[in-house]
Amino acid sequence: MVNVLSFHIIKNYSLHPILYKFNSTSRANIHAYIQKMSSIYEYLEKEYDAKVVRCEIIKMHANSHIPDHIDSGEFLYLGRRIHIPLITNKDVIFTIFGNSINMEVGKWYDINNSLPHSVDNNSIYDRIHIIIDLIENKYMNEKR
Numbered sequence: 001m002v003n004v005l006s007f008h009i010i011k012n013y014s015l016h017p018i019l020y021k022f023n024s025t026s027r028a029n030i031h032a033y034i035q036k037m038s039s040i041y042e043y044l045e046k047e048y049d050a051k052v053v054r055c056e057i058i059k060m061h062a063n064s065h066i067p068d069h070i071d072s073g074e075f076l077y078l079g080r081r082i083h084i085p086l087i088t089n090k091d092v093i094f095t096i097f098g099n100s101i102n103m104e105v106g107k108w109y110d111i112n113n114s115l116p117h118s119v120d121n122n123s124i125y126d127r128i129h130i131i132i133d134l135i136e137n138k139y140m141n142e143k144r
């Protein structure tokens with residue numbers, strides 16, 4: 001079972017993402033989180049020459065499984081999907097196209113979500129990741 005805590009960007013693509021919608025029972029320190037997220041966005045946007053178009057915080061429950069799937073979405077074939085583990089452990093295994101890894105806290109992972117992938121949380125602890133989608137700047141002004 002996956003629980004989305006809904007951290008979404010609401011923005012005009014010509015502006016830096018500074019307007020947010022955050023749904024949570026606890027709103028304490030939200031400004032500190034927004035400031036930290038803004039610095040992550042700035043770093044990734046510079047690293048990939050891209051714009052952040054979506055961000056969410058995902059909680060995967062202990063002892064759960066996300067079956068093999070391919071992500072869908074109108075822009076995903078143009079974009080990059082970044083996973084940033086916040087809370088995890090050695091018993092959480094991410095498998096993409098037959099290759100398994102344990103994503104570690106303190107690192108970020110660029111995922112090709114157009115390939116089959118799955119996740120196994122074989123632990124007694126929940127896993128929490130930030131997932132950020134970026135679209136390269138060269139695609140931002142194209143008409144579809």
